[in-house]
Amino acid sequence: MVATAINRRGFLRVSFAAATGLLISLHLEPNALGQEAPTPAQQQPPKVFPPDAFVNIRPDGKIVIQVNRLEFGQGVQTALPMLLADEMDADWANVIGELAPAADVYKDPLFGFQFVGGSGSVAHSFQQYRELGAKTRAMLVAAAAERWNTTPDKCRSEASVVHGPNGKTATYAELAADAARKPVPTKVNLKTPSEFRLVGKHIKRLDSRPKCNGLLKFGLDLDLPGMKVAVVAHPPVFGGRVKGIVDGEARRVEGVRDIFEIPLANGTGVAVVADKFWPAKQARSRLKIDWDVTGVEHPDTTELWTRYRQLGNAPGNVAVNRGDANAIDKIAAGNRLVAEYEFPFLAHAPMEPLNTTVRFDGDHAEAWAGSQFQTVDQMAIAEVLGLKPEQVTFHTEMAGGGFGRRAVTDSHIQREAAVIAKRLRGTPVKLIWTREDDVPGGYYRPMHFHRVEIGVGPDGLPAAWRHVIVGQSILSGTPFESLLVKNGVDETATEGTSDTHYNLPNMHLSVHHPKVNVPVLWWRSVGHTHNAFVMETLIDELAQRARMEPIAYRRKLLKPDAKKLLSTLELLDKASAGWRNSLPRGHALGVACHECFGTGVACAVDVSVENKRPKIHRATVAVDCGIAVNPLTIESQFQAGLGFGVTQLMAKGAITLKNGIVEQRNFDGYTPPYIIDAPMTVDVHIVPSSEAPTGCGEPPVPVISPAVVNALARLTGKRYRTLPLTNL
């Protein structure tokens, strides 16, 4: 591209062989600044592309920081620049966060590929971004010291300015060219928490204004010259194949360019390419496709439950075998509790429909996607097009939610887009999965059955615990299998129970992983969605049986080394004391706590029943996530993440199948929480900590649904063990 070539000439590129790759680059092309929008509030600044560094200091003082993650709501586009800018002593008002394209230098420093997952963005890059900032600062100060014939220790930095002896000052923009020629220090001292200027402060998101004025471009908003739009007709049963296509009527829709069969990750489908979305969608609805669905399993939810219940009656592959596995058999029947739980398939249904744009030019391709798995998706596109990954320029687009749905090991969306782009060589094609493709399209949180037998000791505490989990393995058959599936146990099915912090001396946990013809995937907080529900409702029932306060019982049962849960329960106890014991008539308290992704969370809710549905009047949450990098983002993540967690309580919060066909097509059949369903108000309390930060993206999700049904149990006397909550 010409524009790129011009911009690149303006870069003073700094190349060195440090493991972190390029550090500083300088934008010296004044014309490029002329293209800039009048105010940042009105328009997004032009992207530095291709970026060849983490930090780009522009002559106008703007500091562009590359974010090695997808931003899809979690606030990482603000948090990672905060870390770097703090150590760099950059002027925050002039910091811009950009989503980096797929490149080796932007891979996760711990896992070696570029991704968002496991609530690890800040946790994994905390040290990395701070070091990048400290090194950049050291280079800028060294340049200033040299200019003033002094030594770096005689200089200090603040708000993008270096101050030297005798009142000398120089801005980072003035120093950048010299700094870029300095050697990159191998070792730098990082700030102590008391020296932080940004970290730990309530810093507002960098992307708010463009998300409020409609000017921020998501992947779906991409518009390229000559671009076409594609939709795909998918088989009614997973793995089905096209037997015949009658497309005469579809081809008559004005604006339709091509209709052809394509391979899918599972089976085949029919692609429709048009000038714009509406003709593509109209044409698809006029296709007559004869599908071959013989030879593929037709799963049926009712039959699956029967099968899962049968499996749950016997132990499976052993995940935990601690103490006396048969202790339960020695406990009198009257002191035993047997509980069976059902959790349905759940769709992620992010607000922005899934999409990917690809242009194939023969020996190179360019792709645009809001991807949680840039490395994996780039490789998949390359494979389809017969290219090497580095021949695919992969742009990370802002994404409208994801919750795991944009981290797909088989890259099925990107593969579909690449196959279509290959046929339309030279033309950019935007593939859109409509909501009717997404909701019945698979890649769900797997359905699970749990059977738990508990023997209660004379002290009211669980003396024996026998637990069987039945559900598809998410990771079998994926590149993650060797890492997370051990002895036939997929850790993503047992997490939250197998690693429980409650003192369960005699515990047996086993799992069955049936094979079912429904693609499954991680759904925000993964196994914790169902395991926290089971554990926290059972613990609550045991507390009630023991006639103990729910917070007190949990504190008693937790192991002394469960520091984060104990600290959050203590904080929750204080923070909710004002309302917890003086609830209005018809309201009840519900409590739950859970630790996942290294973060402890405790939650108390005030619930009543309105129109046969739970009304969550308020929630108080206590969080221990180590150093709170941006307390404002953490607060927001927890406030909103509780609402997301309510998905599994919704009356229509389930994906079901009948004779192989998914019964829900859109938000009318699969209905996530609206404003009336989510907590009305949420106050978040963060445990002060100087430990390394842990995740905040997923930990808000697991606690809310058990807390709410624990409150409902106090109101109605019923224990709710089958989700979704269809009847109260």
Added chain:
Amino acid sequence: MATFQLTVNGERREVNVDPSTPLLWVLRDDLKLTGTKFGCGISACGACTVHVGGVATRSCIVPISHIGDRPIVTIEAMAGDPVGRAVQDAWVAEDVVQCGYCQSGQIMTAVALLKQTPRPTEQNIEESMGGNLCRCGTYPRIRAAIRSASAQLPKGGA
């Protein structure tokens, strides 16, 4: 195909499209106003909300042939509207957005509410915002931002 004369954000625009084309796709694909979002296509999520003749409308289900001479106002014009600006400022001050994809629709719905009812009760807020889905779940901050925008508006509305 047919030609339609539209008034969008105060400007006269002409488009040549199939009469069945929903207003949403005319805005996005023909007029390149991509601030209005596609979420479901069945008026169930509110991401596509615009004002048609001053009324908050789901643009994904309104065929362009049904618009007539009613003026269309989208999120792109809100910075120039006193109530729109107050709502956007409140959204930024309250740090409402997360992924942000639904927020154009949320803001358009909130602006319509505040133009009608400058001092809404919690029940007014729940009723008016009740059909706008936010998968991130930013609802508590949406409530707070509507209250704070309301406090910035003159009593009789703008």
